[in-house]
Amino acid sequence: xxxxxxxxxxxxxxxxxxxxxxxxxxxxxxxxxxxxxxxxxxxxxxxxxxxxxxxxxxxxxxxxxxxxxxxxxxxxxxxxxxxxxxxxxxxxxxxxxxxxxxxxxxxxxxxxxxxxxxxxxxxxxxxxxxxxxxxxxxxxxxxxxxxxxxxxxxxxxxxxxxxxxxxxxxxxxxxxxxxxxxxxxxxxxxxxxxxxxxxxxxxxxxxxxxxxxxxxxxxxxxxxxxxxxxxxxxxxxxxxxxxxxxxxxxxxxxxxxxxxxxxxxxxxxxxxxxxxxxxxxxxxxxxxxxxxxxxxxxxxxxxxxxxxxxxxxxxxxxxxxxxxxxxxxxxxxxxxxxxxxxxxxxxxxxxxxxxxxxxxxx
Numbered sequence: 263x264x265x266x267x268x269x270x271x272x273x274x275x276x277x278x279x280x281x282x283x284x285x286x287x288x289x290x291x292x293x294x295x296x297x298x299x300x301x302x303x304x305x306x307x308x309x310x311x312x313x314x315x316x317x318x319x320x321x322x323x324x325x326x327x328x329x330x331x332x333x334x335x336x337x338x339x340x341x342x343x344x345x346x347x348x349x350x351x352x353x354x355x356x357x358x359x360x361x362x363x364x365x366x367x368x369x370x371x372x373x374x375x376x377x378x379x380x381x382x383x384x385x386x387x388x389x390x391x392x393x394x395x396x397x398x399x400x401x402x403x404x405x406x407x408x409x410x411x412x413x414x415x416x417x418x419x420x421x422x423x424x425x426x427x428x429x430x431x432x433x434x435x436x437x438x439x440x441x442x443x444x445x446x447x448x449x450x451x452x453x454x455x456x457x458x459x460x461x462x463x464x465x466x467x468x469x470x471x472x473x474x475x476x477x478x479x480x481x482x483x484x485x486x487x488x489x490x491x492x493x494x495x496x497x498x499x500x501x502x503x504x505x506x507x508x509x510x511x512x513x514x515x516x517x518x519x520x521x522x523x524x525x526x527x528x529x530x531x532x533x534x535x536x537x538x539x540x541x542x543x544x545x546x547x548x549x550x551x552x553x554x555x556x557x558x559x560x561x562x563x564x565x566x567x568x569x570x571x572x573x574x575x576x577x578x579x580x581x582x583x584x585x586x587x588x589x590x591x592x593x594x595x596x597x598x599x600x601x602x603x604x605x606x607x608x609x610x611x612x613x614x615x616x617x618x619x620x621x622x623x624x
Contacts, residue, residue: 265469266295266531268373268623269445279441279451282515285426285478286535291379295531298380298422311504312418313560313601314353317591319576319584321356323567324500326611327617328357328413329364331498336412338496339371345486346404347419351390357415358394373408374398405493412497414488420544421536425515428457430469436460438474440527463509463543464594471500474513476537478587485544489551492610499610505539507557507606514538541606548610556609556620560595561602566619 263271270288270379274280274473279377290297315321328343343361352451354376361459362369374396384400391398401407427438434456443449459466462475488499517526519533526535545555558566577585596602609620 263403263511264419264529264531266292266567267448267529268528268598269295270440270448271442274440274448275446279453281440281453282354282427282438283478284441285440285530285616286515289530289533289535290422290424294540297531297534299382300531303354312349312352313605314356314417314595316623317352317588318356319569319572319588319591320564320595321353322360322572323569324353324415324502325357325360326364326567328369328415328498329361329428331500331611331617332368332413332466334617335496335498335612339368340373340408341368341371341409341411342375342495343405343410344375344377344401344404344414346414347422348387349383349417351376351387353415353417354387354393354398355390358396358419359389362396362571369396373410375407377401377407393624404487407491409495411495414492414499416499416501416503416602418482418503419501420478420484420539421505422534423478423481423484425476425481425531425537427513428462428475428477429514430466430471430473432471435462435466435612436526447607448530452528456526463512466511469511473502473511475511476514476530476540478537478540481539482543482547486551489548489553492553492587492612493551496612498615499608500613501544501610502563502605503539503541504536504562504601505541507541509540509542527582541608546609549606552613552616554611554613556611557608558607558609558620559593559597560605560607563607563619564596564602579598598613 269475270529303539348354381546411419428435428466429452431452439451439453440448441451449499454506466475490532515537516525517524517533519537545557548555573588577588
């Protein structure tokens with residue numbers, strides 16, 4: 263039993279079952295035993311590999327999008343270029359290199375910021391960016407960013423924000439809880455008391471017994487805070503994550519450990535817990551703040567941004583093994599059988615502004 267699992271069992275013994283969002287928050291962000299506070303999740307030696315770690319092309323094309331967005335919103339200066347949930351700092355490193363080549367004035371004049379809640383990950387990011395000639399600041403929330411236009415990127419950010427789950431039980435819906443079985447091990451239960459089904463993001467009237475619907479007030483609050491900042495000060499945002507473009511019924515919470523899936527209740531604090539992001543819900547929040555929200559798959563986004571052309575340039579003078587690796591990276595990032603379909607993209611811009619590869623209105 264992991265140290266955090268022992269604590270959670272004791273908590274439930276003392277206070278009763280806890281909601282899924284509280285369980286997920288403890289697993290990921292507990293200050294003593296939380297996954298992101300204690301472990302190295304990224305890379306081959308960790309539990310999963312993110313897109314920036316697969317290929318420099320990902321960060322380069324995101325950097326190109328940020329540059330295009332800056333041009334489209336009127337080249338504001340001063341401006342903050344920020345990444346929220348920045349992992350090991352690889353994406354920002356590639357973005358900085360790209361922006362410095364595209365426009366040295368922007369790279370030298372912008373304020374670069376990393377928004378990170380984990381002190382351990384912040385130290386890794388500082389090592390990754392140690393050689394950059396640009397000044398980078400660290401923040402725990404967007405609230406402490408400069409009060410000026412903002413260009414913000416979040417890759418695999420929202421999937422780790424805790425969710426609430428509701429389960430169809432009898433004639434109604436109940437909150438899904440984590441409690442203890444007869445052997446004092448963790449298991450899921452339907453909580454006491456029904457909820458109003460109109461609070462669910464989908465029409466779940468025909469859902470079968472045991473069906474699960476997910477909502478995330480924490481994700482909604484984070485998206486609203488970002489949208490409010492963009493509405494007030496201007497700028498743009500790009501968010502890439504795995505999820506769905508339309509809300510639906512289903513349990514999407516999963517645990518990933520050593521690049522393999524496992525039971526989400528098995529090793530609290532030692533496995534990454536995530537769930538699919540409701541991109542339609544995030545887009546609705548953005549539009550409620552008077553901004554345009556554009557949705558696509560990651561594959562369509564990267565192909566529209568020119569990943570094939572970039573791979574061709576990188577491989578032009580390379581050997582056969584390098585060209586094959588680049589082709590494999592493109593397939594992994596943009597292919598329909600890999601991240602290209604599973605991952606979705608939300609582009610946020612001022613209403614009526616066009617930024618490739620998105621249309622002027624969506």
